[in-house]
Amino acid sequence: MNQGTIILIGLIIVLIFLFISTIKIVPQRSAFVVERLGKYRDTLLAGFHIIIPFADKVSYKHTLKEQVIDVSAQICITQDNIAVEVDGVLYLQVMDAKKASYGIDNYPFASIQLAQTTMRSIIGKMELDKTFEERDHINSTIVNAVDKASDPWGIKVTRYEIKNITPPQSIKDAMEKQMRAEREKRATIATSEGERQATMNRADGDRQELIARSEGEKQKRINEAEGQAAEILSIADATAEGIKKIAAAIQNPGGHEAVNLRVAEQYIEQFGKIAKEGNTLILPSNLTDVSSLVATATSVIKQQGKV
Numbered sequence: 001m002n003q004g005t006i007i008l009i010g011l012i013i014v015l016i017f018l019f020i021s022t023i024k025i026v027p028q029r030s031a032f033v034v035e036r037l038g039k040y041r042d043t044l045l046a047g048f049h050i051i052i053p054f055a056d057k058v059s060y061k062h063t064l065k066e067q068v069i070d071v072s073a074q075i076c077i078t079q080d081n082i083a084v085e086v087d088g089v090l091y092l093q094v095m096d097a098k099k100a101s102y103g104i105d106n107y108p109f110a111s112i113q114l115a116q117t118t119m120r121s122i123i124g125k126m127e128l129d130k131t132f133e134e135r136d137h138i139n140s141t142i143v144n145a146v147d148k149a150s151d152p153w154g155i156k157v158t159r160y161e162i163k164n165i166t167p168p169q170s171i172k173d174a175m176e177k178q179m180r181a182e183r184e185k186r187a188t189i190a191t192s193e194g195e196r197q198a199t200m201n202r203a204d205g206d207r208q209e210l211i212a213r214s215e216g217e218k219q220k221r222i223n224e225a226e227g228q229a230a231e232i233l234s235i236a237d238a239t240a241e242g243i244k245k246i247a248a249a250i251q252n253p254g255g256h257e258a259v260n261l262r263v264a265e266q267y268i269e270q271f272g273k274i275a276k277e278g279n280t281l282i283l284p285s286n287l288t289d290v291s292s293l294v295a296t297a298t299s300v301i302k303q304q305g306k307v
Contacts, residue, residue, distance in 0.1 A: 018053045021053045022050050022051055022052065022053050023048070023049075023050060024044060024048075024049045024050070024051055024058060025047070025048055025049070026044050026045060026046050026047055026049065027046060028046045029046065029063065029064045029065050030045075030046060030061065030062065030063055030064060031043055031044065031045055031061075031062045031064055031094070031097035032044040032049075032058045032060070032061050032062075032097075033058070033059055033060035033061075033062070033097055033098060033101045034051060034056050034057065034058055034059070035056070035057050035059045036052070036055050036056050036057075037055055040098065040101075040102070041056060043097045043098055044058075059101070060097065060100075060101040062094045062097045062100055062101070063094065064093070064094055064097075065093070066091055066092070066093045066158060067091070067092055067093065067094075067108070068089060068090075068091055069089070069090045069091075069092065069108055069111065069112060070087075070089060070090075071087060071088045071089065071090050071112050071115050071116060071119075071160075072087060072112075073085045073086065073087035073164070073166075074086060074087070074116050074119065074120065076119060076120045076123040076124065077120075077123075077124055078123055078124065078126055078127055078128045078131060079124065079125060079126055079127050080127045080128055082128045082167060082168070082171055083167075083168060084123070084128065084131065084165055084166060084167045084168075085164070085165075085166040085167075086119055086123065086162060086164070086165050086166075087162075087163050087164055088115070088119070088142075088160055088161055088162045088163050089160070089161045089163060090111060090112065090115050090146070090157065090160050091157070091158045091159045091160070091161075092107075092108075092111055092146075092150070092155050092156065092157045092158065093155070093156045093158060094107075094154060094155060094156075095154050095155065095156045096154030097154065098154065099152065099153055099154025099155075100153055100154040100155060103152050103153040103154055104152075104153045107150065107153050107155050110150070110153070111146055111150060111155065111157065114145065114146045114149050114150070115142055115146050115160060118141065118142045118145040118146065119138070119142060122138050122141050122142070123138070128167060128171065131165055132165060135162050135165075138162060139159065139160050139161060139162060142160040143157050143158075143159055143160050146160070
């Protein structure tokens with residue numbers, strides 16, 4: 001192989017190299033910043049591109065995907081002078097590749113530092129208990145602060161999430177004791193409430209029982225009174241009915257004789273009782289006169305009825 005052939009092969013290799021160097025293929029969701037002779041020329045997005053060899057150069061490559069950056073733990077002092085260790089995760093995205101290249105030297109590091117300083121500032125205005133309750137407020141405040149500061153860098157901060165808030169061990173022990181005391185307090189209150197409710201239920205049950213018993217006694221007395229009234233009415237009705245029948249029987253033939261006979265029998269019966277109970281007995285002079293006997297017997301029966 002002579003010298004001319006070698007030179008030709010060398011030229012071909014150089015041309016191939018130059019041709020390859022002019023071709024730039026940008027992946028999807030990526031951006032290449034091209035400088036021409038050290039000055040910004042263009043931003044190449046996804047696809048096939050051709051640049052001028054030696055004059056053009058891809059100086060910066062950026063991903064346009066959302067990036068997740070871990071914010072390492074740091075010590076923050078709360079408003080009540082308690083040192084807590086806080087770490088988190090920062091989510092950001094390159095919106096302008098040119099600004100991200102020339103606006104700041106290292107935008108991930110700058111974003112982390114800004115998130116940490118903002119975190120210390122926010123927690124310094126809160127008491128320890130509030131830091132656990134106000135996580136959403138802390139996250140949104142950090143996002144607003146970092147996003148506003150990173151706007152000239154072509155960066156968009158989408159969100160920030162606190163991973164852990166770790167207080168000192170002594171504070172953990174005190175918080176555990178406080179939670180235990182709170183649980184015991186709630187248990188005591190619940191027990192007392194249950195006992196109070198049970199006492200009220202028992203008292204209400206006793207009251208209902210007494211009311212029901214008194215109502216039953218009242219109804220019993222009403223029923224007895226109604227029964228006695230009904231009994232008296234029945235006796236009165238029966239007596240009246242008997243008198244009516246006696247009156248009707250007297251009007252019948254022989255009725256007066258039957259009455260006189262009955263009166264005589266009553267007279268004899270009552271006379272016998274008087275003879276047994278008393279020491280003195282007055283006999284009528286006309287004891288043999290039947291009409292006088294009946295009249296006397298009737299008088300005696302009336303007197304006995306009054307007694």
